[in-house]
Amino acid sequence: MSKPKAKAAQTHQTGIYKSDSVRDVAESLGITNLSETVASSLASDVEYRIHQVIEEASRFMRHARRTTITTLDIDQALRVLNIEPLYGHNPHNPPVFRRALPFPNAANVGPVYFVDDEEIDFDRVLREEKITLPKGVSWTAHWLAVEGVQPLIPENPPAIPKDVDQEITKSPPQANGAFPLTPPSESRSAVKKQQQQQQQLVKQVLSRELQLYYTRLTASLLPPTADSTKRTAALASLRNDAGLQALLPYLIRWVGEGVVTALKEGAQTEADGRSLEVLLDVVSAILENNTLFIEPYLHQLLPAILSTLLHSTLPPSHATHLRTSAAQTLSRLLTQHSTTYPSLSPRIMKTLLVALISSDKSKGTREGAIRGLVGIGKEAVRKGLVEGGGVKVVGSECTPGETGPLVDSVITALHVLHPASDMPESLDTTDEGDLMIMGQLQDVLGNFFAERLYGDKGWAMGILGSIKQQS
Numbered sequence: 001m002s003k004p005k006a007k008a009a010q011t012h013q014t015g016i017y018k019s020d021s022v023r024d025v026a027e028s029l030g031i032t033n034l035s036e037t038v039a040s041s042l043a044s045d046v047e048y049r050i051h052q053v054i055e056e057a058s059r060f061m062r063h064a065r066r067t068t069i070t071t072l073d074i075d076q077a078l079r080v081l082n083i084e085p086l087y088g089h090n091p092h093n094p095p096v097f098r099r100a101l102p103f104p105n106a107a108n109v110g111p112v113y114f115v116d117d118e119e120i121d122f123d124r125v126l127r128e129e130k131i132t133l134p135k136g137v138s139w140t141a142h143w144l145a146v147e148g149v150q151p152l153i154p155e156n157p158p159a160i161p162k163d164v165d166q167e168i169t170k171s172p173p174q175a176n177g178a179f180p181l182t183p184p185s186e187s188r189s190a191v192k193k194q195q196q197q198q199q200q201l202v203k204q205v206l207s208r209e210l211q212l213y214y215t216r217l218t219a220s221l222l223p224p225t226a227d228s229t230k231r232t233a234a235l236a237s238l239r240n241d242a243g244l245q246a247l248l249p250y251l252i253r254w255v256g257e258g259v260v261t262a263l264k265e266g267a268q269t270e271a272d273g274r275s276l277e278v279l280l281d282v283v284s285a286i287l288e289n290n291t292l293f294i295e296p297y298l299h300q301l302l303p304a305i306l307s308t309l310l311h312s313t314l315p316p317s318h319a320t321h322l323r324t325s326a327a328q329t330l331s332r333l334l335t336q337h338s339t340t341y342p343s344l345s346p347r348i349m350k351t352l353l354v355a356l357i358s359s360d361k362s363k364g365t366r367e368g369a370i371r372g373l374v375g376i377g378k379e380a381v382r383k384g385l386v387e388g389g390g391v392k393v394v395g396s397e398c399t400p401g402e403t404g405p406l407v408d409s410v411i412t413a414l415h416v417l418h419p420a421s422d423m424p425e426s427l428d429t430t431d432e433g434d435l436m437i438m439g440q441l442q443d444v445l446g447n448f449f450a451e452r453l454y455g456d457k458g459w460a461m462g463i464l465g466s467i468k469q470q471s
Contacts, residue, residue, distance in 0.1 A: 017047040053077050070094055210247050218254060221282060224274040231278065238285035245292060252286075252297050255279050259304040263311050273318030276308055280325045287332050298337060302348075305330050309372050310355050312362040320405050323368045327375030334376060349373070349380055356390040363406045366394055370409040374416055381413045386444060386467055395448030410449060418462030425457045440464055 019039035026034040054069075056077035061069050072091035079085055100112040142155045150156055206214070217237070220230040238244070244251075258279045262272040283301060286292060294301070308314075309326035330348070338345045355361055356369035370390070373380045385391045394410055427434040434457070441450035441460055444467060453460040 015044075015047050017043045017050065019043045022046070053081065056080050068094075206246060206250075214247055214250060217251075221278050222258060222275055223271065224278050235281055235285045238282060239288045241289070242291040244289070248286070248292055248294065248297065251282070252300050255282055256300060256304050259307055263307055270315055270317065273315030273322065276314075276322050277318060277325065279304065280308060280322065280329055284325075284329050284332065287329065287336065295337060295340065298333070298341075298344075301333065305333070306348075306351065306372075309368040310352075310365050311368070312364045314364060319364065319367075323371045323409075326368070327371040330372055331375035331377075345376065345380075349376065349384060352376075352380075353384045353388050353390070356384060357388060357393050363397070363404075366390075367406045367409045370394075370406075370413055374409070374413050378416050381416050382467060385410070385413050386417075391444075391449055392446040395446035398448050400448070411452065414445075414449070414453075414459075414463060417466045418459060421456050421458035424455055424459065426455045427457050427460065437461060437464065 019036065022039045022042045023034055057069050057073040060073040060076045070091040071089040071094065075085035095115045097113040098116045100114055142153060143151050144156065150159065217234050220234040258275060262275045283305065286294060305326050309323055314322055334345055352369040352372045355365050370385065373384045391410060394406060398407060427438060437460055441453055
């Protein structure tokens, strides 16, 4: 018997996708021992998948009545075969492939295709008109108002002309509007008539509950009666209740008119003094209510407070208490709102300083200015009373040994600069150091109030030290 011939080794021939490409991909993935049989099988499978995708893409091409397969056809074919499509290819601008010329040195290399890139002529680009790109979306900040004044910039609406502004002020008030203070009327009957008109306006724009609240509140506060229970309950309601924002402009107008009514005549009675005390309590209660937004109405509150503080003739039995209460209310207002309005404190200090050092002011006005400076704080006392020369002006108008509310207010202000000693020791007129301290006191405070400090050496040195330290 003859031996059977050995079978020739079978060779796997692939089509378009060669086994060399499979081996290159395997080596890029770190697989170096891939056999030829496995590479040929993978190449055959890849070619089958490619034919399958092309066949599905051809169906989409034919249904679209086109003769060229686009990337969109390939994406649709991949979706049909439950394969994730390839992203980043635009079917509207398909790339154009060109066949490269054969390489003379590598004749065995198959055909090579490349994407034909457009050549750009830089001379032509530089000669053409440049198109500026629009700016992107961005955020900018601008001032809506600076200390109550609207800047004239394109971002803000145009200012209202004066004639239009006057027509607006003459129109009927709205529920959330602010009423300007009315000028002093000629008689009490005219004031009562204005109050009746105000109540009619309140009934037109406020709810029935707020109308009833406004009526009951004002009736419980003014005129001041012996029934202090209702007045205390009304002030507690103003101090703690929420939901009074719509009523705030009417209350502030009512306070302003009440102050004007009590101060407009020359000689104030005891009833006027009690009315002013109640009105100051109302202003203090409004400031203590944290639910009220009173910043738009500060310019209407300040005239009522300053008028009570600086009025020349107040009822003698109520004058000191009224000026002290007005100073405390002014201090509270500045504490709450001086941060929001930095120019508020300097403007009020200027008003108080003018009332203190002007030659035509009465002693009552000077006393109110001093108590106002005390309410603002130590720095205001130093600048207004000492550096501004207010203490010298007051001392020059006082007679030796005089006492009274004006002198007491200056002594209170000096206690703010430095407290008095618990065990005072008098200055010695025979000691050179004490004589020097007396001279400095006379230069700073004037002769009248310097003599008041001669009996307390520690207090005098503390005031001089406080003035030098601040300056």
